[in-house]
Amino acid sequence: MNYQVNGQRSVEYTVRHRGTDARGSRRYFTIASVPTERNILLTTHMVASGSSFKRALRKLPIGGAVSAGQVAGDFVLPADRAQKLGFIAGGVGMTPFRSMVQWLLDTRQQRDIVLVYAAHCEADLAFRDVFMAAAAQMNMRVVYVLSGASPPDWRGETGRIRTSLLQQAVPDFVERLWYVSGPELMVARPRQVLRELGVARRQIRRDYFPGFGG
Template sequence: MAEELPSYKTELISIENLEKDYYEIKIKKPSDMNWVAGQYMRLGLPTKEVTEKKKLRALSFASLPEDDVILLGTRTGKEISNFKQNLLTVQPGEEVEVKGPLGQFTLPEDENQTLVFFAGGVGVTPIRALLEKLAKDKSERTIKFVYSSLDYYFYKEDFAEFKKSLPNAEFIFVRDENDVDRELTKLTNELANDALYYVSSSEKIVEAVSQSLQDKGIDTENIKHDILYGY
């Protein structure tokens, strides 16, 4: 029998429409809740009438526990789900439910392991937390971060700040499939299986990028996935 997830009642701090259908959500961190960079949670809306079968939605932590705020990023997509419609009506101070943490999209124990991060769109949220953790630790390991988006880059200003504390990090912002393939080809030629590869995006993109990495000679055990199942 599966162990029940810890559940916390807390409150919304804010929801901000950053650009087009991109939203940043801030939730008050329950004092007794902790997680590890790269993990995710499930969000519930107890004050709303969500008509969809799935009453909770998985969202990755974009912040660290010591930030004292749960930072989340999401998109509504062209057709807004009933859950997202309800979410956008939640007011500051209104109750929300948080369950978790979950997931193994976390940093390796080897503090010298070279890391390659690939994010597509809003899949950047867990990678923001991973990079914040590395920056706070002033990690000297080799880090390559490829971020692909057609129209908007979440947390771009934060990444510029993190990079100041990461002397061996390279951040690469691209826009289309050809750019992604070019950068991944360069990285796999340079690093091969001496790096651990993190891939976070929609299911379709994660599958495509992971297959591309394997085609370039990367072993499956050197690839970690974080899949966003819809908006």
Template structure:
């Protein structure tokens, strides 16, 4: 017996439309491939643009920002930068296709458990999927999202997140803004980076939560340091998702 099982066939994702979430983040919606497409809230796909010439190659992992409960759509939300990969994405016309090589990741919602979710910037994508799932399936365990953005204008899914907490009272969203001086709109809310005090506040009244952290590697390592040094959360209760490439 060998373990040389053939690689899973690549699946075609047909581009449908895109929407600007913020001046720099765009959501791309695709039709799911025929033959079934299953994932858990929080997982990522592995997107390839065949034939693309890009110094970093034609493949990027992206969290699926839609929820498995949103039938008939697969969405990814990404920071638009000037790489050939992102230029290609931004220039797609409806009907164009990209390939999905795999669904990956253990950064998934455990529906039976309360959770505290720490998001840095574009790291909010898995939490949009998880919270939408919690709304659609009427989960009742507390879910607290602490979301750090540079300015209010950079808050991705802002009105959807508000809507989620209105529709499901187990969901609470706490925003913090790290560069209020660059904001175009006045910001009366919380300022500064996520620190131990804010995480403690988010955890208050939430019994034995899973703690999720997602964002650029610098954000994840800083959150992990706070959690290790100041908060007594065991490794089994911590899940992290590093968005390498930022």
């Protein structure tokens, strides 16, 4: 599979199954891997009460067949390596950032990045090893935010992404090109917060997952 290495690309996958519900047998998945890796990596959230597609995906055996459509999407890094960047990930919205960050690590690039990663609980935080490596190797700053219960030894932020949090965690927020990714509602609120802080619309790029949950 060919796809651009400096950012997010999505692929439409088809899992054919019986008892298809109203949403059908096709879904778009963001590619979380990079071409330097051997396998294509996708991420999703599985729940027992999910759609017929998710149930079929859960039951798919190793070696099972799926159909993949065209690679598409333009949620990619800017060509200007000096541009300061801000990433806001809501839940599974960390997927494109995993791809971007892993590619930067593999190509040994240095970029000024702050990642604000919001999830319900600590167990929901994925790819922390990749983000820790980026913090060590390219000084990427990572701010974790839990909206649910946090453990007693939690050192990150709690609550929702809000103006006071971004002002404190990212003082130079106006200078950054922002990428916001996640379920639709988890993209709308951070975007509103950025606008309230005076970040121009042209400085905010979005990648949201409509109808997320199945």
